Amino acid sequence: MFAALIEEKTMRSIFTMAMAGLMLVGLPAAVSAAEPETAAIPFRAPRDADIFKEPNAAQILLGKRLLSDTKHLLPENVGDGLNCTSCHLGEGKVPLASPYVGVSTNFPAYAARAGKEIDLAQRINGCFLRSENGKAVPPDSPEMKAMLAYFQWLSAGMGPKTRVEGRGAGKVDTSLVPDPVKGKAIYETRCASCHGDNGEGVKDVRGEFIFPPLWGDESFNIGAGMARTYTAAAFVKNNMPVAWGTNAPLGQGGALTDQEAVDVAEYFTHQPRPDFPAKVKDWPNGGKPKDARY
């Protein structure tokens, strides 16, 4: 167990890049340094109803549920109040909402944050350790295998290193200078009605989060990709709020300008949130992005 933990720490560093990359710029970004870009294929995701045609339908379905109802189903592994779907919207099947589609074809891959090659289970655990501020899911557990099966099902028929349009959460211009004072005002007028006046989120009658907390003890730690200003800004620009437009499937995004997204992202990412002690292992070979929190 202890050995596994150490190994995880090493892996963690690897993921950092992938994670940051994955979460926002997408997996392929992590790979791009090493390999030439190939043309992206149009985004397409299979329908849930098709899961039942698969020989391992039960496993895929479990994976889907674990990634959507994470806190409830994996309480030992989720240390905060988030589900995977808090950042990977709509079951990981929404373009620019950090989709899972095509991701499995890009692993294993070198990740600058980790400084080495990592596999998809390691990458997923990067999220559990950082975005969910919890514990890694054992790579050979039925739960991890189920999550991997769901990822693979989403990428069925895609060749190795497939690039899919809409991967990650898009980009914002990193030369934009964030103004956290304006960001605070934007947060209060545009975000607080769902995420709470103090970033605490909104819970339902069962005490489960409807809208995830953006800071505080129940939110992601500083090691998460979402803790980075430009990563968060791209996500906010393209995905917040959900139900802003009539575009299927979520009507998401498009409410803020790039500058507003950068301002509000700077504000909420820099509110108090859990630390990530293993941060010291990140970016061992350099390449730390300018908005890294440490």
Place this chain on the structure above:
Amino acid sequence: MKPIKWLWFGLALAASPSLADTSFPPEQVEQGRYLAQAGDCVACHTAPGGKEFVGGLGIDTPIGRIYSTNITPDAKYGIGSYSYDEFERAVRKGVAKDGHALYPAMPFPSYAMVSDADMKALYAFFMSGVEANATPNRASDIIWPLSIRWPLRIWARIYGNSREFKPDPSHDAAWNRGAYLVEGLGHCGSCHTPRGIGFQEKAMSPQDGVNYLAGAKIDNWFAKSLRGEQASGLGAWTEEELAQFLKSGRTSRSAVFASMAEVVDHSTQYLSQDDLAAIAHFLKSLPPADGTPPVATKSADSFTNLRNGDYQQSGAAAYVEFCAACHRLDGNGAPRIYPALSGNSAVNSGDTTSLIRIVLAGGRMPATASEPHPLAMPGFPKLTDQEVADILSFVRSNWSNHAEAVKAGQVGKVRAALEQR
């Protein structure tokens, strides 16, 4: 209105035969502005993206498209040359200054009961509270001989009975105020009351029977029943919720959509709390149209099944895939953000037109003072008729809902109607 003001108004009337440039007491103009909002005049008399009250909005009627008119005080193209009597006759009886009959798209049968004091305030507002605009009216697309107007006078004689509002002493003041607003300026029945063979509203008031506000199909939407049916009417709503809904477009369980979103946007959000409470009080007094309503029962199983990954029921998997992100596995949505589907009277409506349409084409809530974010429902035009039917049938039969299934053919009809637009 204080008597002294009315005296002044009377003097003004006497002194100036041409009223367009007459000055009115500011309080009266403001009162008129409020009443014009209560009547939602702007909704029809404004073209999309156009200036308020200049008209030009296309309105489809059974015989062709007509265009709303310029009701700014421009003397040539608007109603600036109207005397009070001419204005009153147009609003209450549907007869224009030159004597031609208005199409009953103008809800003059409802406006007929507006009090004299309110009518005078409306006149004051339209003469001096609105900026004159010299935009000519647009001729209707109705072809001759259907464009001949005189039959409309017969229509008006049959259906546009002049009605005076008489308070019902068996009800309290709030009920009577609510009745006055709902039956009169609010002209709620224009959409929510089914129409008869002559395109007339089948009932104009509660005394006319259970058709009044019993829900009606209009313009490929279904304006839901405002009567007391438990599941599909307002039976499960409290008066407070109704008032909140009209004020903000939301309650903790529901959100306004379709044409009613515009009504909240342009009209009801500006009404006083007293008037909204009165409207709610009146509406809640209307008994269910269908006699004894079925009592909704709670079903906790739906949530548990979905959470456990039991998607055996047709439409369940697609509900989780496309709907649950906002409306959630428990069908409760998020208070004041995403409407609940469980126990939602629009979801349980007997007529599924609106339900199908909002899934296919989406919808939008208005921005109101208390709820400034105009959130939207995405449309899902790429789902097949059968998929939409399955999802809606699932939604209508789970949690606390017990409504009939939706058939693919019904979805196809709405889709075809939307594509024709």
